[in-house]
Amino acid sequence: MRSGYFRILPALLTALCGALLSSPAPAADPQRVVSLGGPITEIVYALGAGDRLVGADASSIYPAAAEKLPKVGYYRGFAVEGVIGLQPQLVLASDQAGPPAAMAQLQKLGIPVVVLSAEPTLEGLEQRLEGVAKALGLGNAGHEQVARIRAEVSRLTQTRSKQSVLLLSAHSGKLQAAGEGTAADALLRLTGARNLFADKGYKPLSAEAAAALQPEVIVTTTLSVEANGGIKGFLAQPGIAVTPAARNGRLVVMDDLLLLGFGPRLPEALRELQAGLAARP
Template identity: 60%
Template structure:
């Protein structure tokens, strides 16, 4: 087979048909997208990423082109990529159009927080990088791990809160956080609302969650776990009174990326531990 392939390549070269080289300069737009490149062991091609690409540690050191929803055309173009891998929420659209007009291939990838869409993200990245077999292998490993995860019992009533922007928001349905709770077997107390919702102290208290789940950045912005739980509204919940707080890395909790099984295991451990939050 190798001899046949070599002979075919020789014929193509003789006919003046050059074989296209795999992408050598790649930019990732979206933390989960960039993380997939690392999971596929293809990070040597990465020359830049957006500000949400914070995992692994090496990704945080890449040259940045702004936030993936507000991409800097100048910053991206300066990296001279031959391929841009982008979440379908990346933009603005006119910025990506300008990049395409420069002759750069832009591959858009689904961002929906479902296992099916995650499979498509992984396989789409692998196909664009011309390593489809690695994509299939990663998807296979991911599904094998997911099959071993069982729902928590009894299902906890959970409020996911994000406040790293300075304004406290709760996580409703149609979000990665809601999907994480569903896969873990927990109940989202804000399931009747969609997206990220600002809410009042009274609303937080009325929801009466057993557990509060939040991100590392949100806790850091509040000054620690004690200060986070002491916020008006949260401090009146059963979760705060019993110090049932689960803190997870932002991208791990909300990225819905290739570490999904790890994220679910950590979330379930926090939901079932019943231990006081770390001070």
Template identity: 60%
Template sequence: MNILRAALLLLLCSAPLAQAAAPARVVGLGGPVTEIIYALGAGERLVGADASSIYPAEAHRLPKVGYYRSFSIEGVASLKPDLVLASEDSGPLHALEQLRRLGSLVVILPSAPTLEALDQRIMGVAKALDIEPRGAALVQKLHADLRAVRPSPAKPRVLLISSHTGRLQGAGDDTAAAAMLKLMDARNVLAGQRGYKPLSAEAAVALRPEVIVTGRMSVDASGGLDAFLAQPGLAATPAARSRRVVVMDDLLLLGFGPRLPEALRLLDAGFSTQAVAR
């Protein structure tokens, strides 16, 4: 993060949260942020959200303000929010500053795929909404549920794939998907690669994954699970031949949110059984 961005984020984050009343009109920027608002039982305060806010079902009915990385200032301002809760990846940065100048309290929340950052996201949202006891209770439950997840000893070779744009891309290190595998002590066949990169058919075959993990949007974009596994490169992998594939709701897989224990349980089931689709 450059110095200018860090300074402005500090300015936005340090804006006083004390108000005459708890915020009543809230816009969420970033699917994980919106999901946390609902998990805290404050969904009725949401008047809008960005396009990545796809969970829970109620989020689909909210007015949308574009994608959180390039949201519409006019779209947010038209909703007259007194509070904007935004992932730190939201932007552009000048748009967040403009919202603050228009009178909205803007709170930036960490987006890193770590348990520490998840705790900070939950408590940051709870503090901004003036419901900190609910935040503490959710964090406590989250960690209790995580302690109950007991990964199986099976450590297969796992390939994390995104193809909803029509192109195979594999997830390497420094991604939320890789962080999930690390929590399960699983083996990412693209460990050593940074971020998402295009994956050729030849490379997919050479990686010899025993399990493929992907999002529901990628499967739907391919026309179903059979078509997804029949893609050049994937079809010849041990994972496709044995149909060992974990298909998860994209926000569940990549959001690193309050449903993290559920996501880990589904991954573990996929590592130890033939196929899991959710």
């Protein structure tokens, strides 16, 4: 296993907090675990260790059991008091969890913290799977998941799409597009389809810009559709309504964590996206 598979708090955290923070070593077989990041929580369940979770952040919405866990806020701004109150033996955190001062406080209190890369690549997913398995003392469970995912993705990517696609979210009434470096873009690239949004990361998208891109297909999340009153309301939004995708009913709606998580359900996400891109109204 490469040394980068997991690390105890990134150097960036030390720099921002202005002090060298040393995390105590996790217990060999931790039974009280808090997860900060929906994809990390999903990995714990995929490895068969969901019964060890005593809490998670608000983005942990899959599987159904995760929604019943005590929540400590959103992982990018979690409540330290909420984590402490759950008396964890280990905190598993995305490297996007924070703020840094909150992460540092956990360490000062002697709570072991393992930070895992959120990179939306197959290599990054392997690091998360094997890092979580190692932290939980699960032996080869991570390797087995990695082998399964690699084999399924290799088979699925034999079929390629050539369609032009716009990846959108609209939870708060404002359009955001997903560009290079996002999990949604990484998933789309596996299909062979072209992402029309050329910028990096998630960025606001004006109605004029959406209309000018003229996507053949729009891909979005379940929560985005629900926030706009359903598919009809989503497609009627200014800028979207005049696109070929809206005129032809070419909208692919996916579970939020499935589209945005790049987690252990990656083959399922890829199959669902491929089917949506291939479908004709």
